Amino acid sequence: MRVLHCIPGMGGGGAERQLAYLAGPLAARGWDVHVALGAQGANLPRLEAGRAVVHRLNGSSSHDPRLIWQLGTVFRRVRPDIVQVWFVQMEVLAGVVARFFRVPTVISERSSVLAYPATMKNRVRLTLARTADAIIANSQAGSDYWDGRLGSHVARVVIPNALPTEEIDSAQPALPPGCAVGDADDVVLFAGRFEPEKNIHVLVTALQAVVRRPGTVAILCGEGSLHESVQRRVAAEGFGNRILTPGYVSDIWGAMKRAAVVVAVGLFEGRPNSVIEAMACQRPLVVSDIPAHREILDRHSALWVDPQDPAAIARAVLEVFDDPRAAALRAATAKTRAEAWSIASAAAQYDAVYRQVLTRRSVITGNGR
Numbered sequence: 001m002r003v004l005h006c007i008p009g010m011g012g013g014g015a016e017r018q019l020a021y022l023a024g025p026l027a028a029r030g031w032d033v034h035v036a037l038g039a040q041g042a043n044l045p046r047l048e049a050g051r052a053v054v055h056r057l058n059g060s061s062s063h064d065p066r067l068i069w070q071l072g073t074v075f076r077r078v079r080p081d082i083v084q085v086w087f088v089q090m091e092v093l094a095g096v097v098a099r100f101f102r103v104p105t106v107i108s109e110r111s112s113v114l115a116y117p118a119t120m121k122n123r124v125r126l127t128l129a130r131t132a133d134a135i136i137a138n139s140q141a142g143s144d145y146w147d148g149r150l151g152s153h154v155a156r157v158v159i160p161n162a163l164p165t166e167e168i169d170s171a172q173p174a175l176p177p178g179c180a181v182g183d184a185d186d187v188v189l190f191a192g193r194f195e196p197e198k199n200i201h202v203l204v205t206a207l208q209a210v211v212r213r214p215g216t217v218a219i220l221c222g223e224g225s226l227h228e229s230v231q232r233r234v235a236a237e238g239f240g241n242r243i244l245t246p247g248y249v250s251d252i253w254g255a256m257k258r259a260a261v262v263v264a265v266g267l268f269e270g271r272p273n274s275v276i277e278a279m280a281c282q283r284p285l286v287v288s289d290i291p292a293h294r295e296i297l298d299r300h301s302a303l304w305v306d307p308q309d310p311a312a313i314a315r316a317v318l319e320v321f322d323d324p325r326a327a328a329l330r331a332a333t334a335k336t337r338a339e340a341w342s343i344a345s346a347a348a349q350y351d352a353v354y355r356q357v358l359t360r361r362s363v364i365t366g367n368g369r
Contacts, residue, residue, distance in 0.1 A: 002032040003354060004080035006071065006094035008062060008087055009039025012223065012248045013193060014161065014273035015086055015110045016043040021162050024050030025347030036074045036094070042248060062089045071097045082354050084108060088125050095128040104361045106353065109137035112292060113145045114268040115197070130154070133357045136350065138271035141291040157353050161271045162346035165339060168280045174254030176246040179219055186216045188317055189259035191252050191274040194224030198266045199288070199307050204230060204243065206313035211242035213318065218242065221249040256281040261320040264288065265307045279338035284327035286316045301334040
């Protein structure tokens with residue numbers, strides 16, 4: 001059976017990482033895995049190592065109409081039994097092509113309601129979603145977004161993001177390249193996209209109070225549209241040697257294990273990879289009080305803050321330093337939870353959804369395969 005994943009690129013984001021994790025285990029379960037993508041990126045080598053066949057798309061922008069034609073060429077060449085689309089761009093473009101070729105379609109829901117304002121693009125997305133066969137959300141909040149927006153024929157399944165637990169366990173503490181941090185310094189770590197939903201500028205305000213503590217350095221790992229503005233602000237406000245912004249970090253587990261605390265104060269999420277990876281690394285967590293975090297953590301496994309209150313964020317981070325025993329107990333509890341989210345388990349669940357979709361479609365059309 002042949003599955004075609006359509007994704008804008010294989011950059012360093014969480015969704016791209018999840019697809020890279022899944023390719024090999026899906027192939028091991030008998031799937032011929034193909035991926036149509038535009039940009040390359042940090043997660044492409046792992047995707048290719050997982051025996052996925054990659055089909056490159058070339059568009060001048062995410063709205064380039066030539067992408068429709070190129071996707072059509074890929075569909076004709078691959079002849080997929082089922083297609084899974086990732087991100088709004090491919091939900092729209094590949095969704096249209098899949099509908100034309102009458103290929104069963106699965107949508108990947110990676111966020112929640114606040115990610116989808118009432119724009120024309122999101123209205124088109126909703127219209128096309130009503131013709132999909134299933135939606136796989138990585139969180140209950142993501143699944144709940146579709147309440148009342150779909151017919152009963154569109155199956156909805158929640159499959160948590162997967163973790164390569166053995167690889168994470170074997171990672172050794174390591175500072176990101178170029179980060180001048182003393183051996184005895186305490187590190188506060190953020191890992192994620194530099195985008196508005198990650199609440200990065202409020203976090204920087206909070207960290208300015210934290211890094212005044214002697215021997216404390218903050219490292220903000222990631223890329224995005226706000227990266228340069230954060231760098232300029234940190235330099236202008238005199239924190240350039242205490243708040244470091246190394247960009248995308250490939251060895252994020254090593255960086256997490258070197259950190260004293262990991263901070264994630266986003267305004268909304270689906271199932272944040274950086275948080276579940278920090279859980280698997282057994283790092284103390286300070287997280288925003290939002291549904292996505294409440295779904296995977298509680299008061300026994302993390303400290304919670306109002307994401308709009310930089311003073312509260314700073315106090316919570318400093319509490320980790322003030323009470324390391326309590327912080328270690330919370331981290332141990334969080335790690336126990338993370339151990340259940342294996343890649344093998346996720347792949348088995350994706351496999352089951354694909355087969356259920358194909359069985360249902362064959363019953364409806366009368367074309368058993």
